[in-house]
Amino acid sequence: MIKELLQSSPGWANFGIFFLLGAVLLLIVLGFVTYGILAERKVLGYMQLRHGPNQVGGRWGLLQTVADVLKLLLKEDIIPKAADKPLFIIAPAIAFAPSFMVLATIPFTDKFQFADIGVGLLYYIAVSGLTVFGMVLGGWASNNKYALLGGMRAAAQMISYEIPLVMSVLGVILLTGSLNLNDIVAQQEHGWFILLQPIGFIVFFIASIAELNRTPFDLPESENELVAGYHVEYTGFRWAFFMLAEYVYLFAMSALITVVFLGGWLAPFGFLGFIPGAVWFALKFSFVVFIYIWLRATLPRFRADKLMEFGWKVLLPIALGNIFLTALIKSLFF
């Protein structure tokens, strides 16, 4: 349906439908963020011998995040006197906007996708790279030394990990011959790429954690060193925007991993095909999110210089080797 709409001539009705669909997606994403945060707190809680939120909204704390967001909305909005005001205000928006933009290309099921563009994978990686501008600008504009250090770390980390991230999916692209995410899923009918590209998957997964700024790669905001890193001066809803961006990226990255390596909406075995694709997608997606949370509960943080070393000296060569190996096998046997 969306495809036909995209190809039809532009008009108000057309625009209205897309606007509506966009709003629906926004609600889905916000719903995920709301309950993703709750799930993270619950899972972390049980892993850490706690209960997690269990007061607001019944036993499961179902309204905890809602209450938190309301609180953030009501908070005083503080802009430091010495801050670069325009940049300080715009930075959270710069950080957030790309996180939502990348969602457009992700095929949630074979029917539900907004923009089926030819270079979907490239688009995702390129646009998601923009977020770091928000972090660096926010850190710089705050005129706070911790924030500055956090922003610098964010920039260094992004550069070092974006490259292995791209290199690791090149293996998948070699196998499919396409950057289109739909094609990539379709190619996994007979075997997920996590099986065909295990090395690529591992590198991609590690680099993705660094992209998401999550433990053990949460250096830009490392609480124990930089207090809160680049968003140390942010309060209220501006701060919430940074957090929102982080969790929307968690959503997007988990979705991307599901699509590229775990076969998207496809059932793991043919005879399970009667279960709708959306369910499979949701299951795989939740599993990836769970692994991110699990890692957060387990691992200590990398050190900034070791992180660079690891990115450039370990991940990148492995990713390049993976490309070489994939190309070799493909040209010899297929």
Place this chain on the structure above:
Amino acid sequence: MIRTEEMILNVGPQHPSTHGVFRLVVKIDGEIITEAKPVIGYLHRGTEKLAEDLQYTQIIPYTDRMDYLSSMTNNYVICHAVETMMGIEIPERADFLRVIAMELNRVASHLVAWGTYILDLGATSPFIYAFRDREMIINMLNELSGARLTFNYMRVGGVKWDAPEGWIEKVKEFVPYMRGQLKGYHELVTGNEIFIDRVKGIGKYTKEEALQYSLSGPNLRCTGVKWDLRKDEPYSIYNRFNFDVPTSEEGDCLARYNLRLAEIEQSLNILEQAAAQFPAEGPILAKVPKIIKAPKGEAFVRIESPRGEIGCYIASEGKKEPYRLKFRRPSFYNLQILPKLLKGENIANMIAILGAIDIVLGEVDG
């Protein structure tokens, strides 16, 4: 041409990883520290001066608040000093209770050190596991003394309260439980590559430097100096127990981390023996005068606290109050080496090094 500048960063007094109100003024070039200056005194309460107007028994609660993670050893050092001056014999049961309480407290203190150290390095869960096990100790000490942290348990001549019924059994049960937990700790953290990367070879110093800076406790033993007052100058009844003094040659943060865990093990050994030999009956307080007056003269005693050598010097004129009281507070001395260690390190290592020294600000500031 790019112009670079060093900047001054105030770490603390409000910072998640300075373990209290400790301030560190660091000059950084990028993330590399070129100069570090510790600023202390935010928690200074003048314990030593206050003590000059207090009777000896009244001083004991103040010592609780110095090293608040191991109040028992602080209690002991002041009582021990007064007892040494007065020449009081301690009843056996009281000595056992003291040793058990001190060793439990040592385990609790090292657990906090372990948990918060891993927390400093960015992992959140081990901290909570450590506090779960510490909670058991705290509850036991609470049953013994009526307080969870500031025990005020010991008195000149013995202890204030006898062990409640079934308490020794709890200690006996705790020992094997804690041994099992320690194994889990090692599995969870010690072998972790990222963790080893963060601490191995960081904050290194030699034996000579450690002695020059008057370090003590695990901070000294990590350089290979086998010095533990429980063994080398036995006080109380420590000479009755069979235990080891773990040492290590590396002198880095990893060595200090390992030593603390190894010391928990040795403390458990002592606890096991002490609980087994615990006398069934007996007084818990020696016959002491109602008003304690240390005879004219001076005395200095030192014991092994979890953080190092804690000493107490008393100068008395034979009155109810000491003429002058001085504590050798190990955290304060251990902290001295920090500026030297920090030079040339980056911010992340700064946290790792500071955490490995294991300071308690109540003790640093006195």
